[in-house]
Amino acid sequence: MVRRYLGVSPGRGGSGRLIRLASVAALAVLALSLSGCLDESPQSTAVIGGEHNQRIWDVYNWLWIGSLFVFILVEGLLLYAIVRGRAAPRTAHGRPVPVHGNTRLEILWTVIPAIVIVLIGIPTLTVLRDLSSTPEHDNTIKVDIVGHQFYFEFRYPELEVSSTNTLHIPAGAMIDINLQSADVIHSFWVPRLAGKTDNVPGRTNYMWLIADEPGTYAGQCAEFCGLGHALMRFQVIAHEQEDFDAWVEEQLAPPTGEGDPTIGEQLVTGGSCAACHAIEGTAAQGVVGPPLTGFASRPEIAGVVENTPENLAAWLANPPAVKPGTAMPPPGLTEAQIQHVIAYLHTLE
Ligand code: CUA
Numbered sequence: 001m002v003r004r005y006l007g008v009s010p011g012r013g014g015s016g017r018l019i020r021l022a023s024v025a026a027l028a029v030l031a032l033s034l035s036g037c038l039d040e041s042p043q044s045t046a047v048i049g050g051e052h053n054q055r056i057w058d059v060y061n062w063l064w065i066g067s068l069f070v071f072i073l074v075e076g077l078l079l080y081a082i083v084r085g086r087a088a089p090r091t092a093h094g095r096p097v098p099v100h101g102n103t104r105l106e107i108l109w110t111v112i113p114a115i116v117i118v119l120i121g122i123p124t125l126t127v128l129r130d131l132s133s134t135p136e137h138d139n140t141i142k143v144d145i146v147g148h149q150f151y152f153e154f155r156y157p158e159l160e161v162s163s164t165n166t167l168h169i170p171a172g173a174m175i176d177i178n179l180q181s182a183d184v185i186h187s188f189w190v191p192r193l194a195g196k197t198d199n200v201p202g203r204t205n206y207m208w209l210i211a212d213e214p215g216t217y218a219g220q221c222a223e224f225c226g227l228g229h230a231l232m233r234f235q236v237i238a239h240e241q242e243d244f245d246a247w248v249e250e251q252l253a254p255p256t257g258e259g260d261p262t263i264g265e266q267l268v269t270g271g272s273c274a275a276c277h278a279i280e281g282t283a284a285q286g287v288v289g290p291p292l293t294g295f296a297s298r299p300e301i302a303g304v305v306e307n308t309p310e311n312l313a314a315w316l317a318n319p320p321a322v323k324p325g326t327a328m329p330p331p332g333l334t335e336a337q338i339q340h341v342i343a344y345l346h347t348l349e
Contacts, residue, residue, distance in 0.1 A: 042192075042218035049192035049217055050210040055127050056195055062123050070116065131195070134208050137174035139241075143167065144178045147186030147199035147221065148320065150228030151329045161251035164318065165332035167236045170244040171214040179205040187223035190236050196222045211238035228329075250334055259336075264344025267337055268292075276328070279348065289328060295348040302326060312342050 041047070048054050088096045134140065144155040145167070155162040169175050179188055181199040189196035194209040211217060221232035239247065265282075268274065274284035280293040298307055304323045305311040314321070316338045319328040333341060 043220060045191045047192050049190075049215075050194070050212050052131060052194035052207075052209045053192060055130060059123050059127050063120060066116070066119065131208070132206065134174060134176045137210075139170065139173040140176050141169065141173050142176045142178070143169075144180065145188055145199065147179070147181040147183075147188070147225070149183050149226050150221070150232040152186075152188065152219075152221070152232075152234050153182075153330075156248075159248050161248055163251070163332065163334075164330035165234045167219070167234065168244060168247050169211060169236060169238050170241045171211050171238040173210065173241075173244075175209050177207045177209065179207065184225045185223050186221045186225050186232070188219070189222040190217050190219040192217050193236065198223060211236065214238045214240055214243075247334075250336060253335065259339030259341065259343035261340070261343040261347050263337075264340035264342070267333070267341055268344055272331060273341075292345065292348060296346045297349055302328075309342050309346075312345065313338050316341060 045053060045056075048057060085096060091097055141156065142158050144157060146153040146155065151164055152167070153162065153164050154167045177188075177197075179197055179199045180203075181201045183201065185201065186199040187196045188199060188207070190209065193211055194207060197205050197207040199205065215238055217236040217238065219234045219236055221229060221234075223229075225232065268277075269279065269282040269284045274282075274286055276286040276289035278285045278287065278291040278293070280291075284292070296307075301307050301311055301315050302319070302323050305315070311322070315323075316331060316333055318330045319326045320330070
């Protein structure tokens with residue numbers, strides 16, 4: 001039967017293999033598409049990390065179960081029509097007699113889709129309303145998130161601290177977010193935690209999120225914003241409350257003026273710096289940015305400001321603020337880490 005439908009005659013050599021190959025290919029495609037749902041995918045919305053994402057999934061599941069019901073109903077009616085249609089009265093040419101103007105049927109198939117739209121619309125609008133205003137919560141933290149080409153800046157107006165590329169939050173807290181942009185349209189998206197919302201120049205958009213469990217959540221700018229868009233990644237680190245408080249305190253502490261060059265070396269040669277910069281005799285062998293060998297004896301930083309510890313600290317906190325248009329994004333170092341990195345770079349004679 002299958003062979004006949006596929007248009008393959010049974011006797012011809014190799015046709016059985018063709019069918020087997022087609023089956024294997026179909027299974028592979030199915031497995032690949034299902035693998036997108038695996039828990040390990042850091043950017044899968046199917047892994048629910050908090051209430052915002054949960055609310056979206058509630059609507060999705062409602063739609064999915066409803067669609068399944070509609071699918072079974074429509075396919076059932078189709079099968080019924082196919083079977084019953086064989087016995088229907090025929091015209092002189094052997095075709096089924098056409099049916100016109102069944103008022104009851106026409107009302108029915110107008111009313112049913114209208115009911116379906118209402119059943120989809122009510123839960124969708126309810127969730128949209130709930131996601132557009134902050135729910136009451138006993139631990140709420142305000143964060144202003146500013147999109148830049150090509151990084152996100154996180155400002156905590158009430159705590160008077162800020163960071164780039166890494167959003168630090170306490171697990172279980174309500175994060176009350178204002179979204180802005182310094183240049184073009186970006187879109188703030190942490191797939192496991194919340195739906196995406198745009199950062200639009202000249203206006204403030206709003207969203208909230210909660211991370212139920214401590215951990216690291218991958219984020220990505222989800223609106224094409226220029227050549228660096230694909231690399232505009234960031235992470236959300238949900239801490240235990242006391243670890244978050246310690247992070248805030250560390251940010252608020254004045255720079256000690258002295259760092260540990262050994263820690264600095266680990267940060268530079270073992271971290272993201274090494275992806276772009278090379279330092280002779282170390283693991284850092286990047287070629288995108290200028291080599292840092294002999295950095296301490298250079299008169300200037302990036303050719304624009306004098307090579308002093310203060311200028312270097314400003315540069316490491318936010319390179320584009322010192323040299324607009326530089327390809328170097330803010331490395332996302334804490335104040336203390338910056339001091340360690342400065343101490344290390346000044347050993348590179
Ligand atoms: Cu910012 Cu894409």
